[in-house]
Amino acid sequence: MNYSIDQQTRVILSEKTPLKVDFDRIQSCESLSGLGINSIDFIKVAVEIEVVFGITISEDDLDLEKLDTIDDIVKFVTEQMSIRK
Secondary structure: OOOOHHHHHHHHHHHHOOOOOOOOOOOOOOOHHHHOOOHHHHHHHHHHHHHHHOOOOOOOOOOOOOOOOHHHHHHHHHHHHHHHO
């Protein structure tokens, strides 16, 4: 199945976090930390994002404050994928 970056990010969030949140229904600009994602959950999500999208997230970018919304993640992944090309 061919998901957009936004859709795939939502799938990753729902699979890699223990939260009982319907990520399909949250706003793309809603704070993930505000929903209860902690640093351990964030690392799991980041690792899966690297695998799924074939990118590397540097230590400097591995920051929940920088990637705290689905919009932030989509923008970051899009930028990293364009650099990779």
